[in-house]
Amino acid sequence: MSVMDEVRSGLGTDLRRLRKSKGLRIADLAALTNRSTGWISQVERGRSRLDYEDLKILAQAFELPLSQLFRRDGAVLAPEDTVLRADQRRALSADNSGAMDDLLTPMMAGIHFYSSELAPHTASERPRHEGDIMMGLVVKGDVQIRIGxxxxHLGAxxxxxxxxxxFSWLNPHDTPCTVVWVLAPLPDDPDA
Known part of the structure; x- marks a missing residue:
């Protein structure tokens, strides 16, 4: 079993437990997410890839913060918690591009702080995050990015x-690249 298969399987199992704990049938969750029962079943069995939009829709259906779906242990962080241990996080595929994302903190005010491992010879599927502020630091490896x-070409x-x-990225190299990102909504004041 590949790492991605293990990640999908673990998330699927957690989503099934969450659905059952809420007393929902697959058909109920399908209706809440505007997805088919077959898709929900495939997700729960770890046979479908989820992107951020899918995760956001599932989090809304379960009335949970999106960051909760990145938690391995399923425990909700208390407001006074200020540390998230490495073994508590679950890396998830952001899309079918070859990027594994690890949400580093719970989302606060729409701000995402995460790390991505960009697999060799992969690229983002399409330009993303238009309309947001995006910042990043290449921690390891090399990557090519397009902004507008x-x-x-960026290195460590x-x-x-x-x-x-x-924004889009490309890792044409034989080695993975690690990038730490911050994504935040644009402020209402264009001069801010």
Whole structure:
């Protein structure tokens, strides 16, 4: 079993437990998420990939913060908790691109702080996060990014930021690349 299969299987098992703990049938969850019962069943059995939109919809259906689906142990963080241990986090595939994302803290005010392992010879599926502020630091490896119409080659220690522009990445190398990201909504005041 691959790492991705293990991740999907673990998340699927947790989603099944969560659904049952809420007293929901597969058909109930399908109705809440506007998805088919077959899709819900495939997710619970670890046979479907989930992207952020899927996770957001599931979190809304369960009335949970999205960050809760990244927790391995399923325990809800108390408001006074300020530490999230490495073994409490679950890395998830953000899309079918080859990126494994690890949410580093619970989301606060729409701010995402996460780490991604970009597999060799992979690329983002499409430009993402248009309309958000995105910042990143390449921790390990090399990556190519496109911000708007500008193309950049980055290595370990390089950082970047984008203010509301389309963003995409490419790892054409034989080694993985690790990037730490912060994603936040644009403020209402354009001069902020």
């Amino acid at each position: 119409d500008r193309h950049h 220690g390089d950082s970047f930021w984008s203010r509301g522009e389309a």
